Each structure stands twice: as structure tokens, then as C-alpha cells.
Amino acid sequence: MSFLKKLFGGRATTPSSSTGNTQPNDPTGLYLFARCAHCGTVVRVRADKQNDLNHDGGGYVWHKTIVDSKCFRRMTAVVSFDRDFNVTTSDLQGGEFVSAADYDQYNEQIALSKAQTAGDE
């Protein structure tokens, strides 16, 4: 009798996405990339369409305090989206928004500098 097993044992787990790290398969997530003006760290920030955005006229507005993992300075983001979740205006105090490509490039540089440091020691 595997009836109960089917009921309780067959729950689907979250699928592991193979779309890369920059834009995960995440239908309610919006991803933005912020570079700290002080230390240059680029951080990826997720905004949840359902929980993080406030309705604002015909679109949405998102308020977020971003803290990078290097100098821990606060960056204050205010981003407006239209109803299709396209960014219409963005403002970041203490940093600037960059592209996903910039984020990838930043991570490559980090990996390279780590490899070089390991070689010197």
C-alpha cells in the first residue's frame, strides 16, 4: 500500500535552475545590481513583486536599504517600475545601479584576485 506515501512523500521540491546565478528562475523576483560608491562592491538585490513593491499610480515603487558585505555602508534605493515591472526611474544614495554584466564582471575580478593572492602565499 503506497497510498499514504503518495500523499505525503511526493511533494515536489524547488527545482534547481540551470539559468545561471545572475537571473535565477524566479517569477516573482526582480533583480537589481548596486555598486557601493565607497568600496566598489557590487551586490545583487532581490525585490519581490508580491511583497516588496508598493502600488504607485499605474506602477510600483520599491524602497530598499542595501548594505554590502565589505564596508557595510548603507545605500538607500528608490526605484519606480511601470505595470510591466520595467524600471522607469531609479535612485541610489551611496552608490549606483549597474547591469547584470557588471555584476558578473565584478565576480570574475574577485575570483581572479583570490586566485592570484593564493599563488603569492
Ligand SMILES: [Zn+2]
Ligand atoms: Zn561598500
